[in-house]
Amino acid sequence: MLRWLNHATRKVLAIVSPQAGEGRSWLAANLATVFAQVGMRTLLIDADMRNPRQHLLFNLDNSAGLSALLSGRAGKDVAKRVHPDLRLFVVPAGPVPPNPQELIARPVFDVVLERFHSQFDLILMDTPPAADTADAYLLAARADAAVMLVRRHHTRAAQVSTAMEGFNLSGTSVIGTVVNEY
Ligand SMILES: Nc1ncnc2c1ncn2[C@@H]1O[C@H](COP(=O)(O)OP(=O)(O)OP(=O)(O)O)[C@@H](O)[C@H]1O
Ligand SMILES: [Mg+2]
Secondary structure, three states, X not given: OHHHHOOOOOOEEEEEOOOOOOOHHHHHHHHHHHHHHOOOOEEEEEOOOOOOOHHHHOOOOOOOOHHHHHOOOOOHHHOEEXXXXXXXXXXXXXXXXXXXXXXXXXXXXXXXXXXXXXXOOEEEEEOOXXXXXXXXXXXXXXXXXXXXXXXXXXXXXXXHHHHHHHHHHOOOOEEEEEEEOO
């Protein structure tokens, strides 16, 4: 990942996995923390608007978040700094909207990412399970690349193949995989 990040134009990374409960949110939160700890200005966006998690992990108010940002009801200040010593900001998902996929598909998402681009060295996105909806594919397509998480003795090889095919078809490069052992 560090090699990948050496390119100035690459900074948005989606954390994806096929199924629910494999540890995407946990990995996204931990990666964001680790990158902030090595001095990178890091933004974590909870783009799982179906089952938001990051506001719980970072103990943030979830009354305004990505859903409000994408529907034009909030500005960049929905990104909250989580610790005074770390340059780590989190955009919570916000209240669950009736139309998450429609919000993700809106062109304004690219405008939102572009606005954060100059402020951060790395932007991580938490995503919903890839096998359930098109959300993860749409999100990964907006990112510069994706990291595929699999959970040991839980994720099935066929599901990973299907997801990888999907990401290839939508032009997303999967730059690495993580095996979650828990
Ligand atoms: N490596 C790990 N060690 C300990 N606990 C873990 C680990 N990975 C995940 N967990 C725990 O497992 C549960 C599910 O993880 P998490 O919420 O990150 O999964 P997810 O893939 O985001 O699930 P969802 O589909 O609900 O979004 C959480 O309680 C999380 O803290
Ligand atoms: Mg999650």
